[in-house]
Amino acid sequence: MxxxxxxxxxxxxxxxxxxxxxxxxxxxxxxxxxxxxxxxxxxxxxxxxxxxxxxxxxxxxxxxxxxxxxxxxxxxxxxxxxAPAATQAARVVFTVSTGQGYGSQDRPDGYNIYPEMLKLDPSFFVHTGDIVYYDRLAKTIELARYHWQRTYSLPTNVEFHRQVASYFIKDDHDTWQNDCWPTMRRDNMFQFTFQQGLAVFREQVPMGPRTYRTYRWGKDLQIWLVEGRDFRSPNTDPDGPNKTIWGAEQKAWFMRTVQQSDATFRILISPTPMVGPDRASKADNHANKAFAWEGLQLRRFIGSQKNMFVLCGDRHWQYVSVDPETGVWEFSCGPVSNKHAGGWKQSNFVAEYHRYLNVIGGFLSVTIDRIEGVPTAIFRHHDVRGQVRHEERIAAARR
Missing domain, CATH: 2.60.40.10 (Immunoglobulins)
Incomplete structure (x- = not known):
């Protein structure tokens, strides 16, 4: 067999x-x-x-x-x-998702969010990672590829992706296993290695020379897609200025290109949270104590920029948070379906951070448009049926 x-x-x-x-x-x-x-x-x-x-x-x-x-x-x-040219003010709509477990399908042919996102006629789509989940079954490189084959033969996925340009970011489960890093040593993945996971990702999704990149979508929008697995320190290392998720080269590139950009809105799209709040037991992202030094460094930088926001995946619930120290806004898109939602109590609304909290599946849509001549960003959280559950409408501040 x-x-x-x-x-x-x-x-x-x-x-x-x-x-x-x-x-x-x-x-x-x-x-x-x-x-x-x-x-x-x-x-x-x-x-x-x-x-x-x-x-x-x-x-x-x-x-x-x-x-x-x-x-x-x-x-x-x-x-x-x-994409519109960098000098062209144009309406742009894009959608964002995460957490696509194969067993989390909520209709016979795949996932409800895909036809719902198509109704918005998005300019592009971003998958923030955990596109597939290797942990239980991908014990060889052939089994890892099997995960992509079965997921991207689902009719909802095929119908969506043949009509919408897409960007893909990887996280832990579609790299190797839960909360992984390059030097991790574990036997539970049998023959399948971290390095093979990096190679499979590059063969399965459209990708240029680097997995961290930035794209301009007209006069009013530039996005940054970052790499959170390839360059990271072990989660278990003591925190400090040398402990990193992004690595020195990517971090310098990010800060340099953000400062060089004249786009009205600048949006970081991260596979993992930057603000949170997250569970106290977690030690894998910039909202956790395990990476507090670099997390604060990046939040301070982002908070010093006008009209800059963070969108993130990974967490299995939707939220809008504002960091009380730096003022950084973060929008967590939530998982692909209600079956996949969890990991946070609906009653645990942290007023110091949260503007919106909902432990459901769905997706995030972002519209960049000029309303009465003013560049405006509209962030909407949708449930799996496309209904808007929360909206933030933010007019651009003068830069």
Whole structure:
């Protein structure tokens, strides 16, 4: 018996792929060359699309074949939207999610949040991590890939991602195991290693040279997506100025690029919390005592910037918090479904921090728009049926 024989497996096969794409208003397709899928990378192939125009809707078509002499295979059609130019004031809507356990599906074909997010016609989507959960079953690299195969063959996921450009961040469960770091030594993952987890993530999601990156979406928005696993110190080390989650190079890059940005709103999207509050027993993020030194350093920096906010994943509940010391706002998007919600008591509203608390599944949407000429950020927490449970509307302060 092999992994391909397990229920819900979607094994790859040899062949070639290419992508045709065009502006939605155009007649002519631009087509990439045929390329072989890589059997060493789960039969995947990442293809770079060039000559894209800003602030445009594109149609695309993914084609496959067995080989140069082989018959054509399936065709998948989709669409995506490109970012407005940095000088262009334009409305941008994006959605954010976390905590996508396979056993947490809440409809026969996947997850309710995906069709609900599609109704908002988002410009892009960000998954903040825990995209899959390796801990119990991924004891080999083949079983790790199986987790991605079964999750991204779910109809709700396929239908959403063929229509919305997406960014992916990894956290602990989709790197290796709970609260992991590079030098961790444990036997419970059998043959599957931390380094293999890093490689699988890069083969399964679109990614450039680094897993920390920043993107400009018009005059009024720039986002930062950060890496929280590759460079971290052991959670068990004593806290202090040399203990880190981000690593010195990423931290310097973040501070430098934030200060260089002239976007009206600057938003950090983190796989783990920066503000919290979190459970006292946790020791894995910047809201915990285990990383208090770097957490305070980053909150002070973010708090010194005008119109800067933090969005985070990881926590299995929704919240809006404001750090009482630095004034940093944090929005926790909440998990993919109500089945996945938990880890915090609904009654534990911490008035010193919380503006909103809800132990439910759903997603976060963010709208950047100009209302009566004023750049405005609108943060909305939605439940799994798309209903808005909380809204924060923040007009930009002058910079």
């Amino acid at each position: 092999t992994v391909a024989d397990i229920r819900h497996a979607v094994p790859g096969t040899t062949g070639q792929v290419r992508v045709a794409y065009r502006k939605a208003s155009a007649d002519q397709w631009r087509t990439t060359p045929w390329q072989d899928v890589d059997p060493q990378r789960d039969f995947t192939r990442q293809i770079l699309l060039d000559h894209l125009q800003p602030h445009c809707q594109y149609s695309l078509r993914v084609e496959c074949r067995q080989g140069p002499e082989g018959p054509p295979g399936q065709t998948l059609e989709g669409r995506f939207r490109t």
